[in-house]
Amino acid sequence: MFDNVPQTLEMLRSKGKQLVFVTNNSTKSRADYKKKFDKLGIPANVDEVFGSSYSAAVYIARILKLPGPKNKVFVLGESGIEQELESEGVPYCGGTDPSLRRDMEQEDFTNIANGSMLDPDVGIVLSGLDYHMNYLKTSIAFQYIQRGAMHLATNIDSTLPQAHSFFPGAGASSAALVKAVGKGEPTSFGKPSQAMMDAIEGKFQFDRSRTCMIGDRLNTDIQFGIDGKLGGTLAVLTGVSKKEEFLADGAKTVPTAYVDALSDLLG
Numbered sequence: 001m002f003d004n005v006p007q008t009l010e011m012l013r014s015k016g017k018q019l020v021f022v023t024n025n026s027t028k029s030r031a032d033y034k035k036k037f038d039k040l041g042i043p044a045n046v047d048e049v050f051g052s053s054y055s056a057a058v059y060i061a062r063i064l065k066l067p068g069p070k071n072k073v074f075v076l077g078e079s080g081i082e083q084e085l086e087s088e089g090v091p092y093c094g095g096t097d098p099s100l101r102r103d104m105e106q107e108d109f110t111n112i113a114n115g116s117m118l119d120p121d122v123g124i125v126l127s128g129l130d131y132h133m134n135y136l137k138t139s140i141a142f143q144y145i146q147r148g149a150m151h152l153a154t155n156i157d158s159t160l161p162q163a164h165s166f167f168p169g170a171g172a173s174s175a176a177l178v179k180a181v182g183k184g185e186p187t188s189f190g191k192p193s194q195a196m197m198d199a200i201e202g203k204f205q206f207d208r209s210r211t212c213m214i215g216d217r218l219n220t221d222i223q224f225g226i227d228g229k230l231g232g233t234l235a236v237l238t239g240v241s242k243k244e245e246f247l248a249d250g251a252k253t254v255p256t257a258y259v260d261a262l263s264d265l266l267g
């Protein structure tokens with residue numbers, strides 16, 4: 001963890017700033033992140049966390065509102081997605097189901113093709129980062145899409161930063177499916193999609209012109225009142241003034257000197 005993160009967050013809160021922690025990582029739910037923050041000694045509450053799984057679940061439940069029974073989601077991913085779908089009352093299958101974490105057998109081809117292994121209620125395939133991706137799940141997801149299901153993604157990052165290196169990301173998890181379907185990338189609800197920013201804004205009701213993002217990648221084009229100068233998001237801070245000065249300077253100083261940079265900015 002970077003130095004002074006808890007102190008910085010405390011300073012921002014003491015100045016009445018609202019914080020939102022935004023992550024593309026779909027493997028954990030907001031509740032899981034709260035536990036992680038507790039372990040790291042970072043003061044945060046569940047309602048301040050906004051993840052790509054939650055973003056997708058909110059979209060499916062509140063925007064798409066598919067009529068039942070065709071509103072079930074086939075999940076390609078981990079329990080973070082399942083938990084967030086559950087929190088929004090969206091039915092799902094796949095995901096962490098242990099019966100799908102195995103090799104493809106010859107009879108699976110027959111049973112998938114004749115539909116006996118498919119759930120007729122599935123109307124959406126939702127892909128995220130999947131540590132257990134395999135041919136069986138990819139085949140089932142492919143068949144659902146061929147039969148009319150919509151393909152959505154929590155996020156489509158090419159890589160996952162871990163252990164001071166990079167590993168295949170959520171976009172790589174779903175790449176085989178995307179290739180097989182041949183219709184391009186699915187709609188994604190993670191950074192830097194406008195869908196995620198709209199969802200965050202919808203939930204937190206803040207003023208874009210008084211919002212600052214601090215993040216991990218510098219190449220995003222999220223239109224968030226900051227013209228993509230500083231992208232990705234570690235936190236969304238609302239009520240920040242002198243945004244331009246902070247970004248111009250902050251791009252160099254964040255995250256090594258959060259406290260100094262933000263204290264200067266906020267006066």
Ligand SMILES: O=C(O)[C@H](O)[C@H](O)COP(=O)(O)O
Pocket residue numbers: 022023024025026129155156157158159160161168169170171216232
């Ligand atoms: O592949 C992924 O899912 C992402 O690279 C990963 O989860 C990173 O999320 P972020 O740290 O950008 O919020």
Ligand SMILES: [Mg+2]
Pocket residue numbers: 024216217232
């Ligand atoms: Mg990132």
